[in-house]
Amino acid sequence: MTIPGMLREAVRDHGARLAVVDGDVRLRYRDLAGLVERAARAYLALGTRPGDRVAIWMPNRYEFIVAMLGAQSMGAVVVPMNTRYRGHEAAQILARSRSSVLVTSNGFLGLDLVGMLRAAAAEPGGQQTAGPVPGLPHLSALVNVPAGPEPAGTLPWEAFLARAEELPAAAARAAADRVSPDDVCDILFTSGTTGRPKGVMSAHRQTVDVARIWARGAGLTPEDRYAVVNPFFHGFGYKAGVITSFTAGAAVHPVPVFDADRLLELIERERITVMPGTPTLFVSLLDHPRLKEHDLSSLRFATAGAATVPETLFSRMREELGFDQVAQAYGLTECMMVSRSRPDEDPRHVAETTGPAVDGVELRLVSVIDGADAPPGEDGEILVRGRNVMLGYFEDEEATRAVIDPAGWLHTGDVGRLDEHGCLKITDRLKDMFTVGGFNVYPAEVENVLAAHPDVSEAAVVARPDPRMGSVATAYVVARPGAMADADALIAHCRARLAGFKTPREVVFVEVLPRNASGKILKTELRVRASHG
Template sequence: MPRLLADAAAKHRENLAVVDGDLRVSYRELADMVFRTARAYIASGVRPGDRVAVWAPNRIEFMLAMLGAQSAGACVVPINTRYRGQEAAVILGRSRASVLVFAGGFLGKDFSAMLRDAVAPEARPGETGPVPGLPALKTLVDITADSSAAHTLAWPDFLSRADQISPQQGAETAEAVAPEDVCDIMFTSGTTGVPKGVMSAHRQTVGVARVWATGAELSPADNYAIVNPFFHGFGYKAGMIAALEAGSTIYPLATFDVDQVLSLISAAGISVLPGAPTIFTSLLDHPRLPEFDLGSLRFAIAGAATVPESLFQRMRDELGFETVAQAYGLTECVVATQSRPNEDPAHVAETTGPAVPGIEIRVVDAEQKSVPVGQDGEILLRGDNVMLGYFEDEDATRAAIDSEGWFHTGDVGRLDEHGCLKITDRIKDMFIVGGFNVYPAEVENTLGAHPDVSESAVVGIPDARLGTVACAYVVPRRGARPTPEDIIAFCRTRLANFKVPSKVVLIDELPKNASGKIMKADLRGGTPTG
């Protein structure tokens, strides 16, 4: 990572690297700022192999905190900004992070207070450190503060520590970072149990970025609006690092606001805007969409969730993207497949593309035998950019990666005759209706073809006769007023009867996490009000 940044600074020098509000930073300036941050870490006692956690939204300080730590030889642990204190404390405790860089007050939350409140019951008498109960955590840094508070360094005060370390020592530390060193530990969301820390080496994080940048044909001419959170692989590796690899200009967005994004596209000439499907449906449904100049839009990937096939045509026709692609990945392998350049748009809508360079794919049945083309099975991945393993969890690593090196994703899909992958669903989301398997993504794709449906999510709900039936939560398109009966009738003409939702709930919006993924666990827990 430090080599990638140094090479980018040498190649692109005065080209804009980051535009964050009124702040405009060139590639040369960015490299200088990152390596100064690295020296501040070294002065704070961070040593190669230590863990540094970053709990902040998309902004240039997040980039400096992450890249600076990696240039000091540390391993970065990104934390979801929507997490509460207990969730963050679990990750900090399990990773034994020695430094936490956070954004105090983001979304109206006092991060440090939440953290202390969460671990206070575990605090032991006589324990030292800024957060009793987290003994490994030695330094707290608030990137939003101008002056130091109790137990916390303000960002300027933290950076001033760099003066204690010579530029030569900083350069030697950065040069000593090796491709096989652990670069980051990204903890999974924990929807199926305790979060696991996914470890990637520097060569893998850089490799993912290069694969994505090549597939997107990124260049220094691109203005890349990054809505996907930096704490997520999509915003981090396929976002921040891919842009730095290509010499593109990064426009970080701390939150997704439809008006802000549309205004930015018009004002800054944004050309690249990937994201979860909900980002694009929100743009499409904006009542003043025709008032904005979107002529600069060139490339988008709709990923990080199941994508309604009808969305791609609307993104081209109504938003004006020249190229709309799909990709498939997960925390353990951030980019596994990607649509090929100049692919037939109809084929792009149906598949996530072939395996990217360095990755192999198998689709297997319950006996781990490869299934024929066109048949559903579990997706297995193997290759350069599959994770090193789970941090300090050999049992979980062995359960996920078999003796031949295949990572078992838990996703269901099929390969077509071109070697392109279609995602059917998550194994854990599949439910059984009267003995028949139902994959929600298939039903959601059908709902997405309804002219009055903007978004949908399908879950299984208990049924006295069949055990489980489908329930669809539907967000109507702006101005439309479909009835549940209309939608069910529409599905009956397109789906087998056991797949047709028995219940349709019309709601204003679906519950989503910070990455834009629909939180189906919330839907299974009850019926949200519309």
């Protein structure tokens, strides 16, 4: 029930099978294990110690897997970071986690990730320190997997791996043997409703267990070829993708950027069998003008989740994309797997519910009015308890107590109902959070960025429906008196400081924001306005 133990089992049972296929790179399980051990030795040579945080800020590629498993195998805690982050967001996560190593891929999508990070960390008010990123005193090493020009002050990937020669292999093996199932394995940061990053901690046993539950539900076998389009920095790509595949001996095919043409070619060329994703992904494939030109007959299983699901999507996935089985799932970073569709479920029922609770999870739905258990068919807040509920938020006991009650129930903030089969249907959110193309957007974070602009008095952000992304952000802004506020300028201000999916698509100027008697902004009213244009 540890990452290094899982990898040892995979090598023992599937050593000669393909583990990762990334372009021309084809790694068998024994090859992958060798690279992971080199990376673990390299981390130790850099001075990384068990419990230290190692951040990874790069797209889906085989080096991400090696960097992640290498860190976890020597006892470090992995902190995956969203590749759509801008410098301020990345600096905040690195500072909050006090990561000692950052592995990145500068030049991804033409972005100077290192330059953005250094500029943000060096802004006035920051603590100027020595190291690869002045202003981040805990960061002692910045490893770069080239995707463009090599920035000064970084350690190239190959030079990083070469550091392994400074220590014997026995040092890495001894470190792996000391990793305990209850050691923290990863911290996945989520901005939360306050806009301040909160790090969700999971133990090794939880990360491996979630993956095994997912693999069983998908019927994953060593014969499967799994195209992981979901980002490795997200639990959907990392735990339900990479780790799940390795528990079953399947082959991982990383997809760094969604491109419908290339993905269709990959499915046909590599005979992909498993490909979960967001509804946006499948809608894009279904609407592709050359869909019928590709042989997709190898596809057998998909899960679509993380956003609003069009009513006909699952039927179309079976009939037009050729999947044998489709499923819907519900989870959140704090409990990665809560429910999932039953095997061989009717696509119409799949579209309506996320299935029953998975192994090891208890579900309660309670009235938001009096806290009493909600009967089947009636809405209630979703409460979750079980072995894979997070350990807590990193160094934030107050926030942890706010969501996990003394009886161990995680209060998700989501509203749903159970049908007569015990299957869960998500109906609403108590929180303001919404998803854009499968990525969570927390309005407080966007509102804080808007409020920092000198022309803005206050702002409220809500979702409006979007046919491709499910929903996008709309900002309602009250300008400061006398300011010459400009919508395009505010959008550019956000784009420079936030990931693209968080940036408002539209800024609407209003004289006042609607409020109730207690002064709270009526976001329900704003959502109605946004949905009607």
